[in-house]
Amino acid sequence: MPELPEMETYRKLLSERLSGKEISRVTINREKSINLESKSFISKVQGARVEAIHRRAKHLIFKLSTGDSLLLHLMLGGWMYVGSENDQPKRTKQVILSFGEMELYFIGLRLGYLHLLSEVELEKELADLGPEPLNGHLSYTAWQDLIGDKRGRLKTTLLDQQFIAGIGNCYSDEICYGARLMPTKQADTLDEAMQKDLYEAIQSVLQRALGFGGYMDQPLYKGDTFTGGYNKHCFVYDREGETCERCGGTICFEEVSSRKCFYCPGCQRE
Template identity: 55%
Template sequence: MPELPEMETYKTLLGSLIGGQKVSNVEIGREKSINVPVDGFTMQVSNQTITTITRRAKYLIFQLQDEKCLLLHLMLGGWMFFGKEEDRPNRTIQVKLSFGEQHLFFIGLRLGYLHLLSPEEVKKEFEKLGPEVLDPNFTVDAFHQLMQKRRGTIKTTLLNQEVLAGIGNGYSDEILWHAEIRPDKKINDLDVQQLTRLYHSMQFILKRGIEQGGYMENPLYKGDGKTGGYQFYVYDREGKECFRCNASITKTEISSRITFFCANCQR
């Protein structure tokens, strides 16, 4: 599932590709991927200019010139491709936005969606989301205060979008490995030093993920050398050597989520 770094990478790249461009045509291949009737969606989005593209948590917001927004959540398995018709992946397309001869293909939206909303409706969608981890205003002190109110395991807490926005299964394992904290550790068993280390690990791992283009397997466009450059420290590396202590990476399950960690150096 695309997480904060993947969506931030999409935001940056799409901003340069379609920012300020007019949508010349709309095609809907799966009606359940949108939230209004096909004719209405097509009529309201066609000939609109994409003024800006922003991100909140794991969402992208395409701002249209009439102030309406397209809210994208890729969920599990969703991705995008931008290019000419002859370059399109051999996959089922749920939604296609055209910009002249170039198109933005939305793929794998079986659980994901592209909804046409007003700014007020978008704001309502985000009401329950926790703070952005990389927001300059989200300080280590703010993190400590937030964790004081929580119970349960630390991995489950990192995944809770109402607590912290944008972290998913992959980066939660990466963050906890970097902080040298077991994913099944109870929050109230973590001391101030461990929580401080965890905060800085969140900052480091997510910024590293953005710098390396996230971990998406599929390129955004032909010749894309940015997307998918992130190299995991621990996630999906069961049985391989830990980069820190050379012990074998362990695979387990916590709250029904596949989890990877080093039992030797994550104490």
């Protein structure tokens, strides 16, 4: 499932292409992916301009000139492509937004969705999310308050969107590795130095992943060599049996609370 670095990469690249552009046509091939009847959704979105694209946690928010927003969550298996009739993936598109000849395809939306919401509805939808970890939204003092009375394993703690926003299965493992802490370690057993290590790892791992364009398998547009660069730079995620770059140990895999979990037992502290 795309996480903060993947969605932020999408936000940046889509903003460059779509900001200020008018949605000339809307095609709905799967009504379950939207929250209104197709006819009503189309009449409210067609003709609107995309004024800006924001990200909150793992969501993208397309701000429309009508005052409404399109709230996107790709969930597991969802992805996007910007192309045209002659340049598009041969896959089923659940929703298509056309901008003249240029089109934005939403693919693999099974659990994922694109919902049209008013400002009030949008605010309500995002109200329970925890703080954004980057760009000064989470100060070290705020982090200490947050982690100070948290219980549970680090893996599940980092995945909890109400605790901190935007981190999923891959980056929770990468962050624990970065902090030299086992993902199974209990959050309330961290001493102050470990709390600081975890805070710094959250920032540095996510920034590094952003720099490499996240881990999505598919490019966003023809010739896109940026998206997905992080796949080659994972420390532990999906690297079971491979050698740890830091200590030379062997990377292990286990399931923690039925989530995939990768770590190095040689250099991550119990």
